[in-house]
Amino acid sequence: MSEGGAEAPGGLYHERQRLELCAVHALNNVLQRPCFTRQAADDICKRLAPDARVNPHRSLLGTGNYDVNVIMAALQSLGLAAVWWDKRRSLERLAPARALGFILNAPAGVSLGAVALPLRRQHWLAVRQLRGTYYNLDSKLPAPARIGGEAELRVFLRDFLSRGLCELFIVVPKAVEEAGTWLEPE
Template sequence: LAPHTHPNPHRSLLGTGNYDVNVIMAALQGLGLVALWWDKRRSLEQVVLGQVLGFILNVPSGVTLGTFTLPLRRQHWVAVRELQGTFYNLDSKLREPVAIGGEAELRTFLQDFLARGLCEVFLVVPQAVEEAGTWLRPQ
């Protein structure tokens, strides 16, 4: 998005990959997927996990330069995906994917991030699931 605009409003000034949510949504759309913003006022029990392909979290993260930690915070994207019944934290800052556990552990993991504040959660679903609304249990 806006590749010839300087500075590009859809990525960080340093080009370190902290892309604007519009870039992520456009990339998913090209794959027939949709990122749905999760309203924090809802209970995570309403999410029909069998209809969700994964989660993208935008979370506050510390800034480091080599071994030095700077007194700054910036937003960071984290992906979560299920594989053979286990959900994994695919944060690029981790050495390797970290198992979260099953559905109950995933809901706790997501709630912990949401409770920290300044965190956003997006559900990644196929476009047909979004259109049918089958990713959300009725209240």
């Protein structure tokens, strides 16, 4: 079980940020249960680069900062897939109802306690729907933040992707990925 998870008001599972474990938190938040731990992510890193002296899929210090390959392998172990969203495509083509949720990646500042450092790291966060409402489940937030329905989700994602070096991954069952039904027909 992952540390730091709690059921937020409204029945949402929400893990809070610890170390550089945002990828683990994003996975658990999108899955809505404590499915992965730091150890599980480290084991995936070892499988992805078994002979590497310095593992390229996590922080040199071993505090997390896992890359997309770890997220994809973790989801695959559950029969799920992370489909990369091509930003050149209109978000109107996205079929959110066929997605389990979304994992987003964005540059974030680094701080040491209350001191902001002049560094940027990538940060993972999750978006998930519950009872018709989408929520931002960023582990840096004190609680889930309500986004709204599908129209508000598209606005949220459009705004997020417009910020530059941001990426969107649609978390779907393997069958949805293979059929390509995460995308509305043209």
